Amino acid sequence: MNARARQRQSAPETAKITDLSHEGRGVAHVDGKTVFIDDALPGELVEWQRLKRGRNFDEGRLLKVIEPSPDRVEPRCAHFGMCGGCVLQHLSGEQQLQFKQKQLMDSLTRIGKVTPDEVLPPLQAGSWNYRRRARLAARWVPKKNRTIVGFRERSTPYITNIERCEVLQAPLDRLIVPLSELVTALSIRNRVPQIEAAVGDNAVALVVRVLEPLTEADQELLRRFGREHSVQMFLQPGGYETVAPMARDSLGHEPSSPSLPMEPLEYRLPAFDLTLQFLPTDFVQVNGPLNLQMIDRAVELLALKADDRVLDLFCGLGNFSLPLARRAGQVVGVEGEAGLVARARDNAARNGLGNAQFFAANLADESIGSAAWAGKFDKVLLDPPRAGAKEVLPVVAKSGADTVLYISCHPGSLARDAGILVHEHGYELRAAGVMDMFPHTAHVESAALFVK
Structure with a gap:
């Protein structure tokens, strides 16, 4: 039986929403079973219709909000609820940040068995027309x-x-x-x-x-x-x-x-007198204004000194490497995609930075510790993809760095890697917090600072 047939046969039900899932769906418990209901918010009493039955959980759609949450707002987009681009437009901006901070802290505690000494205040830029x-x-x-x-x-x-x-x-x-x-x-x-x-800022x-x-x-x-x-x-x-x-x-x-x-497309980092060029298909941070704040936070947390040697892993086209090179003695950036490495080198030369070197390497290869660039460093910055940075953590530990800043786009892989850094390599999780790179979505961008 298809979903539409089940939808026609399923009678409306009522439920109290107790939480939000990591995907931003309302969570209810009906007859001892978990139910996920799109567009429902914690604290709400809703009328809903069951769409799918599973062994461990069911899924439903929202029919009517009987008792709305005080955090519910009117979605700005006429297509909200159907388009998959956004899932949280009905939740106030402040509560979106709280939801993401909770996702981060719950993951660190549950998966990594770690708790930060300090929770960083969330970073947030404009929440509309932000995707470049x-x-x-x-x-x-x-x-x-x-x-x-x-x-x-x-x-x-x-x-x-x-x-x-x-x-x-x-x-x-x-x-x-x-x-x-x-x-x-x-x-x-x-x-x-x-x-x-x-x-870009120019085209x-x-x-x-x-x-x-x-x-x-x-x-x-x-x-x-x-x-x-x-x-x-x-x-x-x-x-x-x-x-x-x-x-x-x-x-x-x-x-x-x-x-x-x-x-050539380009974006500017005015605080560091930098202009970075990129190709239309290159990875760049989606939210330009938030990226400026994220770089400022990275430089602040790393507390760079003029003679520091810094390793930037998963460096891309130099988004963090080049600002760090403005403050540190030497920066070594490593990235898996050769084209991005070429752009990073060009960007360094174009901005007159002779203290930044870039290398292409597969950072998911566990033998990466034998690479020519793997040596002693004072500070390390990690900005991996969703899979995380597990394979390079031994390199980080052997580098002798007393400070590691981990920029994450997935709280689960960050939490796993945080547990390794703390429990296996002797680092302390000094601080962690979210950065709202993707407002109105359930995507969680975060930063975690580790020190020895």
Whole structure:
């Protein structure tokens, strides 16, 4: 029986919401069984309908809030509840931070068996129009005679039919409908699965994924779109290595009507007199204003001295390495993606920093301790992906560093690694706290300071 059939047969029920899950869903206990209910908040009495029954838990949808929480607010987005981009717009900003801080502290205690001496005050920047990087899905829908562009719906493979996005940075927030019209007009409209978007401080870029070659008419439509909306247009016919600007036609000739002139994307770190360049598909921190605060906090917590030697693992294109190099004697950055290492080196040279070196290495390789860069350091900064930094922790311990700052995008892997640093390598968890990189989502970004 499919979900829609079950939904028709399931009678409405009432429940008291006691908590939020790590995914931001309301948690209730009905007849001794846990139930997850989207869009319900702790303390609320709700009417709900059961959608799925499982062995360990059930899932339901909210029908009506009978007794609302004082922390409930009106979602700003007209598509909230269907679009999977945000799950917490109905919760006040202050309580969103409390929810994320609780996720962090619960993980540290439960998984890592550690507790910080100090809870850092949360960092928060603007909560709307903050996303400068996004991957938008696209799908031609014959029944609608148009292409849908946006984020995936919650728990379905479908794309939400939206007209604008309240969390995308301008001008991306108002380009949803124009992009839909653009792809609909292409001859290969059913062969364009996604559009990757990036906003720099100086320019905007769109990377259009194409599964078949474009006609000359298609290319002209894309160039015209770029000119009319002042965005740089790129094509991606294969993997990321195939991404190229639309500066030439399919034969390699300059087109009669060129695209917007290509200017390298960049973002600025004014407090450190730095400008970092990046490619449209490069990883950069999504929330620019929050990134500035995060870097300031990192420099403050590391308490750098002029002769410090600092190791920056998972350094990317130098987001932390270069500001640290402005304050320390030497910085060594290590990153797994060779392209990002090349960008980091270029950014260091462009900003006149001769005390920053960068190396490419697989940081998930447990034999990494034999690498040429693995030596003695005074301070270490870790900024790993969701999987964490378990494999490089022995390198950190052998470095002799008395201070380790761990920037995390997943509280579970941070908690695991915190337990290792404390219980196996003799560090103390001095402080930890959240940074709201993704407002209105259940994503938890955090920082943890370890000292010896």
